[in-house]
Amino acid sequence: MLTTRQGIRPLNAGDLGAFLDLTARDPVVNVFAEYRARTTNLEPRWLGGEIWGRWDGGDLVAACHVGANLVPIEAGEDDARAFGERARDRVRTVSTLVGKQPAVRPLWETIGDTWGTPREERWEQPHLEQQLQSLVDPDPFVRRTTRADMEILYPACVAMYTEEVGISPETGGGRDLYRARVLQLISRGWSFARIEDGEVVFKAEVACATPTAAQVQGVWVPEHRRGEGLAARGMAAVCDIIRNDIAPRVSLYVNDWNAPARRAYERAGFLETARFSTIMF
Known part of the structure; x- marks a missing residue:
């Protein structure tokens, strides 16, 4: 079993395939992370930050976007806490922590006491996908x-x-x-x-x-x-x-x-x- 801090390193262009496989587990929820990877090739100079990957036996099991936004990607509770411990060592540069609630909560619990009081916390945000036929006609003037x-x-x-x-x-x-x-x-x-x-x-x-x-x-x-x-x-x-x-x-x-x-x-x-x-x- 991985302990916290184990197996985490910044990703680079050579990890792009593994990262896209990771985001493909839920391509709609992970659209931001996949978009950032495809447009930057995971190069830090284009990312304006880093994407951390957590590895287990050579497999990429979770990741975390660290730029203007801190975004856990396919992270379970242990992964989120591990990313949080790594983030504790940094001066906060992100303006927003956002992602699936089950990952954001343990991540915030790990770093919250070192990053100061946030301006606002929004814990309940439904993520929606258009899956049904619209009940209204599309506006022809849009x-x-x-x-x-x-x-x-x-x-x-x-x-x-x-x-x-x-x-x-x-x-x-x-x-x-x-x-x-x-x-x-x-x-x-x-x-x-x-x-x-x-x-x-x-x-x-x-x-x-x-x-x-x-x-x-x-x-x-x-x-x-x-x-x-x-x-x-x-x-x-x-x-x-x-x-x-x-x-x-x-x-x-x-x-x-x-x-x-x-x-x-x-x-x-x-x-x-x-x-x-x-x-x-």
Whole structure:
């Protein structure tokens, strides 16, 4: 049996095949990790951090993404605690700890007393996948955004982020970086919106995608237009576009207390497939 700290080392390009085999155990839940691996080839300079692997008898049994986000991957309780003990030795550089709840909880229990008080803990976040036919018709006015939409779209992105995360993405001089991220999503064809009379009334983005799955983020309707069904019809349209052009399976995760969003996703054909937790600093 492995003891904590045993068998853990940073992965590199030579480990890519083994890592993709690991993420393939649950390719929808692991879409972020697989996307990061495919786009960086596990090179630290492109990762902006590391991915730690835990090995047993030559087999990669679990991993942990260590960058802006700390994400346990296919980690059981013992794996999570082992990654936590390794993380305790580091100065905290991550802003978010996120992943499946059964791994996040022991990981946080191991490192929490050394990493300081988090800004927020969200323990109950249903991970959803569109598995049923939508109960509503896709919104025909939802489309991919273009660079010409940027000045209309950007304020909506800031409003969504601020409402969801609790701080503005422009805090601390982050405006240029966040604008660049929004433009990047537009350029990839991963940004979608319904725009009426110069106002975004629904928007969503693909956060990451692999040949198997895409994860949606940033779903938002302005407060004065909520309750009209824009989110459900908009998500039905976004899922159709994603399935046709990006990936065959669509997922997201949502806060348990966000009842209106959960109803909208249910109407768009989403079912819970796992439970996530997020700790934000």
